[in-house]
Amino acid sequence: MIKFFNNFYFENIFFGRINLFNKESMSELWELKEIKDSCELIMGQSPPGSSYNEKGEGMPFLQGKAEFGKTFPSHVKFTTDPKRKVKKGSILMSVRAPVGDVNIANINYCIGRGLASLNLKNGDNKYLFYLLNYLKPKIQESGTGSTFKAITKSGLEKIKIPVPPLEDQKKIVEILEKAEKLKEWRAKADELADEYLKSIFQEMFGDPGKNPKNWxxxxxxxxxxxxxxxxxxxxxxxxxxxxxxxxxxxxxxxxxxxxxxxxxxxxxxxxxxxxxxxxxxxxxxxxxxxxxxxxxxxxxxxxxxxxxxxxxxxxxxxxxxxxxxxxxxxxxxxxxxxxxxxxxxxxxxxxxxxxxxxxPLIAIQNQFAQIVQQVETLKTHQSQSKQEIDNLFNTLMQKAFKGDLYARFRPQIKD
Structure with missing residues (x-):
């Protein structure tokens, strides 16, 4: 996830209100609010175990981080007796074992005690998603427990987050989404390499369903x-x-x-x-x-x-x-x-x-394996290029939040 706050900015906004820039040069102010004042927060509650099923009966159910993906969760279980319902588009946060990971609800869900749901009041939830991803290390530090970490509702409510005007939130999201799109384009190179290997497979072995080479x-x-x-x-x-x-x-x-x-x-x-x-x-x-x-x-x-x-x-x-x-x-x-x-x-x-x-003969299979390994080596070199792009993204984000990319868009924290 792209880190769009520099360390100085993050350390200060998390622990208190400060002025980041000279007010005289700023036309916009950002407000710092506790989550209890800025978000609608729902803590999960697990339904009775007897209501669980994997047959699609009832409401899709998420217990915790285990069902999270990169951005969206993938449910396995359902419940016929949902206790805590969250709507599509809500930000889902893991609040126990582990703490701090976030996903976006791609459909309406029932959530168990391992999760919480957050919706930014009068704001853009995608902005909240990016922000909480960056705040994850500090949110993890707020967790308590010796065996496994967990964060309580009161602990979450006290976390302070910057809440810019909605227009500025959308601008941040626009920048980050464009940056992620560039990362996706870079990942496309790996997909093309995989397509190449599929074509080599077809040439060497033929369609497995038809077996034209009579293996x-x-x-x-x-x-x-x-x-x-x-x-x-x-x-x-x-x-x-x-x-x-x-x-x-x-x-x-x-x-x-x-x-x-x-x-x-x-x-x-x-x-x-x-x-x-x-x-x-x-x-x-x-x-x-x-x-x-x-x-x-x-x-x-x-x-x-x-x-x-x-x-x-x-x-x-x-x-x-x-x-x-x-x-x-x-x-x-x-x-x-x-x-x-x-x-x-x-x-x-x-x-x-x-x-x-x-x-096929194992010798021919091994020839194909060698080709695969060569392509994987190439993809490893490509990943180094990806890291360079990630670094450029981070620089771009820092400039965006300092106001270097456009004069009007400059963050500031209210007194």
Whole structure:
């Protein structure tokens, strides 16, 4: 997330009111308000456990950070007895284990005790989203508790935030959205690299559904190894681990782009599958979204959601080949045809494991894997360019808030 307040500005606005610029040169004033005065705040409350379901009955339910994505959450559960309802567009904040992460509600939700909802009074919630992302480190420091951090309603209410005029809020959002658009364009280069690899895959192996090169065919279960489950809550309650859930995967590029850290005793109920480097994670939920990804070295021996089917390649199949099989139209359509449930379509692990796929000679698979590795190396170099762009974004944001980009737009805090 782009940090659009410089450190001096942040440290002072968080702890009190100060003048940032000479008033005589300012035509605009920004007001500093506590959250209790500037926002509508709703603290979550968990419904009765008996009301939970994954069949789409009732209202979509979010318990906490585990369901967060980069910007929007992805719900798994529903409740027929919602206690705390929040509207679409609300800012959702994780208030316990961990504290401070934010998302934007993409639909109406019921929220549990791990979340709070904030709506800026007479303001732009997208501005609030960017602001709270920047304030996250200090909000985390406000959390209390020895086992895991949490922040109370009164703790949230006392946090002071700058509330510019609505016109200025929208200008800030406009700048930040443009900056993020540039980042998206940079990410597009990685997507183009992935498209190149898909074309190489087609050239070397053909359409997996038609198997024009007459490769041997086998069920996936015959070319993968067995995996094991663990229960962090019981097996290592005092140790921390990284948790990978469905929202951790960017389905556009087939990468794990985020994950959460938990103590074993606070493990989500779905945190059960221990994964290893180059395991393939295949989401069993809404297979049309094709949420699949290989586990990176950093996430070796960490925990994935039971919402994944974990495929651990044997010596008969390369991880890279299996990954691109899972990204194919044949694979996706085969799983869609096996879906159960209209409102919450899903498949079973057995549906994935019983799917038949072509198995080329391992030497040819390895040739493809080498090409993939070369492209991944190129993408690593591209990420360095991305960092340079991020630095330029931060400079742009600082200038915007100092008023260097346009004369009228200059922030100031009221006495």
């Amino acid at each position: 041997d065919v086998a069920k996936i279960q015959n070319v993968v190894q067995k995996t094991k489950n663990e229960n962090p809550e019981k097996d290592y309650p005092d140790e921390s681990f990284y948790y990978i859930d469905i929202s951790s995967i960017d389905s556009k590029i087939g990468k794990i782009t985020s994950y959460s850290e938990f103590l074993g005793e606070n493990a989500p109920s779905r945190a059960r599958q221990k994964v290893e480097t180059k395991d393939l994670l295949v989401s069993t939920v809404r297979p049309n979204l094709n949420a699949v990804a290989l586990v990176s070295h950093k996430l070796n021996n960490q925990i994935a959601s039971t919402g994944f089917c974990v495929l651990r390649p044997s010596e008969k199949i390369s991880p890279e080949y299996l990954f691109y099989i899972s990204r194919s139209k044949y694979f996706v359509e085969s799983l869609i045809n096996q879906c159960k449930g209209a409102s919450y379509p899903a498949v079973n692990n057995s549906d994935i494991l019983s799917l038949k796929i072509p198995i």
